[in-house]
Amino acid sequence: xxxxxxQDGLREVARLLWKEGKQKKVxxxxxxxxxGKTTFIHALCEELGVKDAVSSxxxxxxxxxxxxxxxxxxxxxxxxLKDEExxxxxxxxxxxxxxxxxLVEWPEKAPGLLPDDTFHVHMxxxxxxxxxxxxxxxxxxxxx
Amino acid sequence: MPDEITLPPNxxxxxxxxxxxxxxxxxxxxxxxxVCVNGKILSNYIANQSVHEKYGGVVPxxxxxxHMQNIVPVVDTALAAAFPELNNxxxxxxxxxxxxxxxxxxxxxSLLVGTQFAKSLALTLNKPLIAVHHMQAHVLANLxxxxxxxxxxxxxxxxxxxxxxxxxxxxxxLEVIGETIDDAAGEAFDKSAKLLGxxxxxxxxxxxxxxxGDPLKFKFAEPxxxxxxxxxxxxxxxxxxxxxxxxxxxxxxxLADLCASIQHTxxxxxxxxxxxxxxxxxxxxxCIAGGxxxxxxxxxxxxxxxxxxxWKTFIPKFEYCTDNAAMIAITAHYKYQAAQFASxxxxxxARSH
Numbered sequence: 037x038x039x040x041x042x043q044d045g046l047r048e049v050a051r052l053l054w055k056e057g058k059q060k061k062v063x064x065x066x067x068x069x070x071x072g073k074t075t076f077i078h079a080l081c082e083e084l085g086v087k088d089a090v091s092s093x094x095x096x097x098x099x100x101x102x103x104x105x106x107x108x109x110x111x112x113x114x115x116x117l118k119d120e121e122x123x124x125x126x127x128x129x130x131x132x133x134x135x136x137x138x139l140v141e142w143p144e145k146a147p148g149l150l151p152d153d154t155f156h157v158h159m160x161x162x163x164x165x166x167x168x169x170x171x172x173x174x175x176x177x178x179x180x
Numbered sequence: 181m182p183d184e185i186t187l188p189p190n191x192x193x194x195x196x197x198x199x200x201x202x203x204x205x206x207x208x209x210x211x212x213x214x215v216c217v218n219g220k221i222l223s224n225y226i227a228n229q230s231v232h233e234k235y236g237g238v239v240p241x242x243x244x245x246x247h248m249q250n251i252v253p254v255v256d257t258a259l260a261a262a263f264p265e266l267n268n269x270x271x272x273x274x275x276x277x278x279x280x281x282x283x284x285x286x287x288x289x290s291l292l293v294g295t296q297f298a299k300s301l302a303l304t305l306n307k308p309l310i311a312v313h314h315m316q317a318h319v320l321a322n323l324x325x326x327x328x329x330x331x332x333x334x335x336x337x338x339x340x341x342x343x344x345x346x347x348x349x350x351x352x353x354l355e356v357i358g359e360t361i362d363d364a365a366g367e368a369f370d371k372s373a374k375l376l377g378x379x380x381x382x383x384x385x386x387x388x389x390x391x392x393g394d395p396l397k398f399k400f401a402e403p404x405x406x407x408x409x410x411x412x413x414x415x416x417x418x419x420x421x422x423x424x425x426x427x428x429x430x431x432x433x434x435l436a437d438l439c440a441s442i443q444h445t446x447x448x449x450x451x452x453x454x455x456x457x458x459x460x461x462x463x464x465x466x467c468i469a470g471g472x473x474x475x476x477x478x479x480x481x482x483x484x485x486x487x488x489x490x491w492k493t494f495i496p497k498f499e500y501c502t503d504n505a506a507m508i509a510i511t512a513h514y515k516y517q518a519a520q521f522a523s524x525x526x527x528x529x530a531r532s533h
Contacts, residue, residue, distance in 0.1 A: 069371060070420040074362045075413050089532060092363045092413075094371075095341030096208065097287050100530040116380075125245055127289030164421050 038170040040162065046079040049169055053157065054083060056171060058106075060155035061135060064143035067159035072167055073141045076159065077111060080139070084109070093141070097126055108136040114145035123149055199516055201278045202301070203509035204255065206294030207286025207314045208341070211250035214505035215262035215276075219513040221324055223261035224499060224506035227254050244289035251297050258505070276307055280512030283311035283522070284529040291528035299524055310512040311522035314503075315532065316354055319346050320514070321500040321507035322467040329465045329494050336454050338478070339470035339502075340366035340381070343410050343450075345457050351514035357461075358408025358453055365446055366472045368412035372419050372442045376431055386439045387475050393440025398422065400445045408453050408460070415445060443477045450478065451485055458491060467494040471502040 037056055039049045057063060065073045074092045081090045084103040093099040093113040101109045110131045117123045123146040132138055132149060143150055159169050198218055205212040211227040227250040259272040266272050281298035282291060302309040319335045322328060331351075337344045343365045345358035363371070366383055373382020401418035403411040419442060423431065431438065458464060468482060479495055486493035500506055515521075 069375065070413075070417040072413065072417070078362060089359050089361070091360050092367055093341075094367050095339070095364060096285065096530070098530055099532075102531075126287065127244055130288075161417075164417065 038168070040166060040168050042165050042167070046076065047083060050076065050080040050083045053169070053171070054080065057155040057157075060153060062132060062138045062140065062151050062153075063155045063157055064140045064150055065157050065159065066143065068161070071159045071161050073159065076167075076169070077139050077141070081109065081111070098128060098131060103137075106137045108134075110134070110136055110138045111141075112138060113141040115142040117142075117145045120146040120148045122146075199277050199513065200275050201280055201310070201509050201512045201516060202255070202259070202276050203280040203312070203505045203512050204251070204294045204298050205282045205314075205317075205503060205505040205508045206247045206251065206290050207282045207284075208290060208503060210503045211247050211254045211294075212503065212505035212508075213251075213255040213258035214509040215258055216506070216509035216513055219323070219510060221506045221509060222263075223258045224504055224509075225254055225258040225261060226499075226502075226504055244287075244293050247290050247293035251293055255297070273301075273305060276305060278302075278308045278310050278512065278516050278521075279305070280310040280312055280508055280515075282314050282317070282508055282528075283526060284313060285532040286314060286528070286530065288528060288530045291530070295526070295528045299526070303524060308516075308521040309524065309526065310515050310520070311526050312508045312511045312515070314508075315342060315344065315346075315356075317507040317511040318342075318469040319348055319354055319467070320351060320511045321469050321496045321504075322494050323351065324496060324500050324506060324510050327494070329467055329492070332461075332463055333465035333467055333494075334454070334457055334461065334463050335467040335469055336450060336473075336482075337470045338365040338450065338468065338472035340364060340370065340383075340472075342470060343412070345408050345453060347457075347461060347463070351511070352518055352520070357457060358410065360410040360412060361405065363412040363416065365410070365412060365450060366470070368415055368446050369443075369472065369475070371416050372446075375416070375419050375423060376435065376438060383472065383475070386443055387477060389436050389439035390443040390477055391436075391440075393436030393438070395440040395444035397434070397437035398441040400442065402445065402449060408457050410449060410453060412446070412449070415442075415449070443475070447475075447478050447481050451481055454482075455485065455489070458489070464489075464491045465494070466491050467496075469496060469501060473501045474498050 078090045084105045086101045086103045088101040094115050099111040200217045203214045214224040215222045263272045279298045279302040281294045318337045335346045343360040347355040369383030370381045378385045401414045403414045405411045
């Protein structure tokens with residue numbers, strides 16, 4: 037998908053993205069600071085019926101939620117990690133390969149840990165209130 | 181909690197005499213152990229920075245491996261500091277009536293180390309085990325010492341990972357009445373600092389530079405969030421876009437004013453909701469807890485606001501604000517009195533609720 041939206045369109049984009057990616061277990065969110073990764077994941081989790089408080093996992097590295105639709109969700113943030121080695125020592129592999137849905141912010145910190153069939157979601161800010169969110173098809177990915 | 185069990189009253193009888201508890205905290209970056217007797221903290225030891233430096237990396241003490249390296253020396257040091265008159269660990273361990281540990285929330289690999297250690301010790305010593313919730317402990321850190329709030333009180337818990345307003349009915353009945361829907365307050369400090377080019381974690385640096393800056397020089401977005409909840413991600417975006425519009429060299433030339441304005445905005449967001457909580461509940465005893473309560477601007481503003489509105493404000497000593505085992509010990513003290521013990525198959529949990 038490729039969508040341009042503002043705050044009001046968050047839930048709708050979250051719903052469409054779930055439709056596209058629900059078979060995938062690991063979702064990697066690529067975007068710069070302040071683009072709205074956490075805000076988007078908040079909306080996605082709301083869409084998935086999560087009742088837990090969804091907030092930034094930057095400090096905790098991993099937040100765990102429960103969804104009636106997706107089961108256990110691990111919301112991860114690798115911002116504070118230095119590299120794969122540190123990610124492994126933090127024990128996040130267990131969750132990443134647990135079969136539960138993993139929503140990963142800052143996946144660039146340890147790209148080598150992502151499984152081959154990771155669902156890559158890209159976000160960028162077009163202006164202060166407008167965001168673009170897009171995913172790449174398998175064929176496009178091979179070219180990049 | 182499913183892990184809670186109630187033990188026969190013979191365990192309670194010890195409480196009439198004197199209760200000595202060893203508490204272990206390993207939920208995130210720090211390994212810490214503390215001993216308390218009847219709610220009085222005898223020792224509170226936190227693995228020190230030299231271990232961090234040796235370990236290296238952006239995030240000190242992140243790995244559970246580091247907790248494993250730390251846990252024995254940390255517990256041993258806390259026991260030695262609590263019982264200087266006893267000259268060996270075996271005799272010191274004999275003083276203990278219960279072992280407490282942080283069960284949740286936190287990084288699961290880190291929590292496991294403290295949990296397994298506490299369980300092993302409880303099994304070996306044949307003493308009851310007490311599972312403590314980290315966020316409850318932050319609030320109850322306000323009950324350490326002599327000048328403590330009376331129930332009910334309100335507590336603003338602000339740290340790198342959490343931002344909550346808690347209504348404390350009694351030590352074992354805490355109600356979260358507001359929390360962040362995205363970033364924590366400490367994260368807002370750290371990430372704003374990052375946007376200013378300051379090293380991570382930059383929160384303390386913002387506090388430092390803010391002291392000589394003008395807090396009203398720059399205006400950043402304040403969120404409109406219903407109820408008593410918080411949002412800080414908009415502030416981050418607001419700072420980012422503001423900085424993008426400026427010329428090269430702007431940050432360097434305006435660092436103190438930028439820091440002061442960002443800090444002012446974060447504190448305003450926090451205290452507006454505290455004020456609203458006081459108005460809603462009618463409770464005028466207000467505490468703060470968590471690592472961000474070290475921020476001098478927040479401390480000053482809370483005290484000022486308290487004086488203006490006739491609130492009684494409480495701020496724990498700094499060593500009890502950041503992650504520490506003393507707050508686990510004081511919480512365990514109240515749980516012991518209520519005979520809220522955990523079974524030996526208790527498991528840690530990353531989840532907050």
